[in-house]
Amino acid sequence: MKTKIQFVLKITGVLFLLLLISGFFMYRYFNKTFLGFEDHLMQPSDITELHIDGYSFLDRNGNGSLDVYEDERQPLKTRVADVLFQMTLEEKIHLLKGSGVASAMGNVNPGGIPGAVGTIVPTPRLGIPTIYLSDGPAGLRIQPIRKGEDRTFYCTAFPIATLLASSWNEKLLYEVGDAMGKEAEAYGIDVILGPGANIHRHPLCGRNFEYYSEDPLLSGFMGAAVVNGIQSNGIGTSVKHFVANNQETNRNLNDVRISERAYREIYLKGFEHIVERSQPWTMMSSYNKVNGVFTSESKELLSDILRDDWHFEGLVMTDWFGGRNPVAQITAGNDLLEPGTKRQWEALLEAARDGSLLETDIDRAAERILSLIFKTKKMQNYVFDNNPNLDKHAQITRNSAAEGMVLLKNNGALPLTNVTNIALLGVTSYEFIAGGSGSGDVNEAYTISLEEGLSNGGFKINTLAKQLFEAHKNANLKGFKRPEGLDAIFTPYSPPEIDYSKEQLDQIAATSDVGIFTLGRNAGEGGDRKEEDDFLLTSTEIALINHITQAFHSKGKNVIMVLNIGGVIETAPWKSLPDALLLAWQGGQEGGNSVADILSGKVNPSGKLPMTFPVNLEDHASHANFPKNPIMVNIETLVKNMVFPPKDRPLNEQIKDEDYTYYDEGIYVGYRHFDKENSPVSYPFGFGLSYTDFEYHDIEVNVVNDSIQIQFAIKNAGDVSGKEVVQVYVEKMDSDINRPKQELKAFTKSQLLNPEKQEIMSLQIPITELSYWDENNNKWALEYGSYNIRVGASSRDIRYETQLILNK
Numbered sequence: 172m173k174t175k176i177q178f179v180l181k182i183t184g185v186l187f188l189l190l191l192i193s194g195f196f197m198y199r200y201f202n203k204t205f206l207g208f209e210d211h212l213m214q215p216s217d218i219t220e221l222h223i224d225g226y227s228f229l230d231r232n233g234n235g236s237l238d239v240y241e242d243e244r245q246p247l248k249t250r251v252a253d254v255l256f257q258m259t260l261e262e263k264i265h266l267l268k269g270s271g272v273a274s275a276m277g278n279v280n281p282g283g284i285p286g287a288v289g290t291i292v293p294t295p296r297l298g299i300p301t302i303y304l305s306d307g308p309a310g311l312r313i314q315p316i317r318k319g320e321d322r323t324f325y326c327t328a329f330p331i332a333t334l335l336a337s338s339w340n341e342k343l344l345y346e347v348g349d350a351m352g353k354e355a356e357a358y359g360i361d362v363i364l365g366p367g368a369n370i371h372r373h374p375l376c377g378r379n380f381e382y383y384s385e386d387p388l389l390s391g392f393m394g395a396a397v398v399n400g401i402q403s404n405g406i407g408t409s410v411k412h413f414v415a416n417n418q419e420t421n422r423n424l425n426d427v428r429i430s431e432r433a434y435r436e437i438y439l440k441g442f443e444h445i446v447e448r449s450q451p452w453t454m455m456s457s458y459n460k461v462n463g464v465f466t467s468e469s470k471e472l473l474s475d476i477l478r479d480d481w482h483f484e485g486l487v488m489t490d491w492f493g494g495r496n497p498v499a500q501i502t503a504g505n506d507l508l509e510p511g512t513k514r515q516w517e518a519l520l521e522a523a524r525d526g527s528l529l530e531t532d533i534d535r536a537a538e539r540i541l542s543l544i545f546k547t548k549k550m551q552n553y554v555f556d557n558n559p560n561l562d563k564h565a566q567i568t569r570n571s572a573a574e575g576m577v578l579l580k581n582n583g584a585l586p587l588t589n590v591t592n593i594a595l596l597g598v599t600s601y602e603f604i605a606g607g608s609g610s611g612d613v614n615e616a617y618t619i620s621l622e623e624g625l626s627n628g629g630f631k632i633n634t635l636a637k638q639l640f641e642a643h644k645n646a647n648l649k650g651f652k653r654p655e656g657l658d659a660i661f662t663p664y665s666p667p668e669i670d671y672s673k674e675q676l677d678q679i680a681a682t683s684d685v686g687i688f689t690l691g692r693n694a695g696e697g698g699d700r701k702e703e704d705d706f707l708l709t710s711t712e713i714a715l716i717n718h719i720t721q722a723f724h725s726k727g728k729n730v731i732m733v734l735n736i737g738g739v740i741e742t743a744p745w746k747s748l749p750d751a752l753l754l755a756w757q758g759g760q761e762g763g764n765s766v767a768d769i770l771s772g773k774v775n776p777s778g779k780l781p782m783t784f785p786v787n788l789e790d791h792a793s794h795a796n797f798p799k800n801p802i803m804v805n806i807e808t809l810v811k812n813m814v815f816p817p818k819d820r821p822l823n824e825q826i827k828d829e830d831y832t833y834y835d836e837g838i839y840v841g842y843r844h845f846d847k848e849n850s851p852v853s854y855p856f857g858f859g860l861s862y863t864d865f866e867y868h869d870i871e872v873n874v875v876n877d878s879i880q881i882q883f884a885i886k887n888a889g890d891v892s893g894k895e896v897v898q899v900y901v902e903k904m905d906s907d908i909n910r911p912k913q914e915l916k917a918f919t920k921s922q923l924l925n926p927e928k929q930e931i932m933s934l935q936i937p938i939t940e941l942s943y944w945d946e947n948n949n950k951w952a953l954e955y956g957s958y959n960i961r962v963g964a965s966s967r968d969i970r971y972e973t974q975l976i977l978n979k
């Protein structure tokens with residue numbers, strides 16, 4: 172018996188030892204292969220300054236003399252050519268991929284910036300610094316708490332991109348971009364990974380909140396304004412995800428099967444506007460394939476279209492671990508592979524040695540990367556102070572959020588008058604959602620809830636309603652636990668809703684002046700939304716809307732609904748119930764204050780919808796080909812995919828909308844489809860109410876040289892100050908081809924107009940912008956003849972219409 176026990180113990184001991192040893196080797200392998208395989212490349216720290224003939228320069232390579240690339244008086248191109256000439260082949264290849272997964276997880280070398288998700292590696296021998304890349308579209312995402320530091324490094328959470336687009340205000344977006352750029356500059360980040368400019372093809376794409384609109388012109392103009400704002404600080408941007416990344420389900424392998432016309436007119440067009448109007452320093456290729464080719468491996472996309480057709484001058488980087496074949500990526504014109512893996516490094520090196528990767532292609536990519544490095548502040552000897560003006564930026568985000576909120580309904584309930592005691596209903600009123608999850612999230616210091624916002628605005632919050640919320644929270648502590656760390660990336664925070672009894676609601680209605688019910692939704696990267704309990708309201712929510720409105724209306728009191736959501740939801744069946752409906756989107760860290768500004772009338776709402784709110788989800792033509800059973804990514808899959816890159820399913824096992832998605836709706840996305848079919852919608856594209864009324868006067872439309880000029884006067888005909896968004900839609904009459912009923916071709920926003928005041932505004936539409944993509948001849952083509960020009964307050968509220976003949 173004793174020997175048996177001894178034997179078992181020995182075997183267990185040996186197994187344990189083996190486990191330890193293999194664990195150690197696995198850890199070493201993982202560490203060396205994925206985490207810090209470039210750790211030996213350290214940022215040069217001891218560069219000395221030299222003075223020659225009254226000129227001071229950094230002697231980057233320490234050779235005691237002034238090299239051309241060290242001479243800041245020389246043109247950038249000359250300096251880059253010089254340094255490229257001095258680099259070894261290996262040094263150049265090092266530049267083509269980031270420093271590894273550790274940087275993607277925010278772990279960077281000493282002296283680095285924790286939370287930055289990637290780097291461009293330094294070249295120590297030549298004194299070239301590390302460049303830091305960090306998310307993202309709603310503000311900088313770096314780690315706010317650092318070991319051994321007794322201060323914090325919070326960033327401002329600005330509104331989600333969809334809200335910003337709802338402002339239709341390019342100046343405002345420039346201002347937001349400028350503030351984002353200033354924060355990056357202060358925290359030592361060189362390139363912001365954003366903005367996102369994919370089209371809202373379907374309401375349920377989990378990342379729609381990071382994107383602007385269902386319309387390419389609006390997306391492009393908004394994106395360009397943000398890029399210009401950020402880059403005005405000498406900070407780069409990476410416009411993403413280029414292109415047709417319109418679903419999260421199987422995003423790394425999904426093949427978008429699309430017609431050339433829809434590709435050019437809808438999905439590429441917004442990015443084209445951005446390149447033309449702002450020349451972003453970088454573009455980020457997307458994960459998906461288009462017509463069988465990974466975007467990051469597509470020469471047609473990255474070289475022929477982006478560079479030859481659009482004259483893009485910056486560099487292209489991959490999305491994190493995107494694509495498959497590093498050699499094909501560099502050859503196609505995807506210059507930088509992020510966050511970089513040892514496998515990529517080895518593959519590139521081997522291909523360079525055996526000639527399957529041409530040195531000219533390596534040089535081309537390295538030159539683009541070096542050009543970016545030379546443009547950064549890091550190359551200008553700047554020292555960042557970690558001290559952004561967070562107070563000023565809080566004000567900017569508060570104003571911008573208020574300007575992008577959309578008033579969908581108002582039966583005289585807003586702005587609040589004769590209201591002191593407000594009953595706040597629904598968990599989201601107290602747990603306001605600042606933005607979506609994933610890389611589009613921001614680590615902000617605080618989020619102002621609606622409760623705080625209204626209290627700050629001098630309103631009293633109904634005690635009973637608040638007590639019920641607190642009791643509910645205490646009873647459901649688990650559901651209210653915010654996901655933390657890596658978990659937070661792929662887990663949107665969605666605490667359970669309160670189910671008030673009728674008696675409780677009666678009591679609340681009796682003790683307050685008005686009821687505000689906030690409905691919340693939270694989604695994010697790594698998963699698409701579902702129809703049930705997300706696009707559609709849950710049965711609890713529907714019952715709540717009924718019961719709340721009954722309780723308040725029976726006492727002659729109003730109910731206002733606030734939608735604190737990141738994407739479109741169903742509104743048609745219940746929108747008649749509340750007295751006012753405010754689409755607050757997700758307004759960043761000051762969201763509660765911004766909503767309070769609108770409810771109180773301090774700010775007159777002027778946002779308009781950048782997408783359609785349909786009656787039913789299936790009314791969207793894209794619904795026939797969109798994942799119905801979204802697959803969510805989590806950290807485990809992510810790590811697994813890193814070690815064992817996912818493979819395509821065999822052709823005969825491929826699943827529709829997962830392995831491939833047919834864009835059968837073609838160009839008929841959003842309002843282009845609804846207008847063509849003349850179908851009812853819940854709220855049309857471009858719609859939004861104000862507390863005042865606007866009149867459109869003296870509209871004139873002319874062709875001058877190569878553009879259509881539209882002039883008009885906007886008059887505030889009501890009795891409070893306000894801003895108006897004016898939209899111009901164009902229709903080709905008697906077209907020979909199948910064309911949309913109308914397309915947005917220009918828009919503008921008035922200044923804040925006092926009652927009775929008017930502003931003369933003018934807009935231009937380059938005639939070439941009326942072209943369509945001619946698939947027979949593979950080029951843009953312009954139809955001559957008559958066009959209908961419509962000037963309106965929304966796509967379905969046209970105030971003026973005229974015809975114009977375009978002659979050859």
Ligand code: BGC
Pocket residue numbers: 288306307364411490491610
């Ligand atoms: C996202 C990008 C992001 C990158 C770095 C990827 O998963 O798709 O948008 O910039 O991670 O965080």
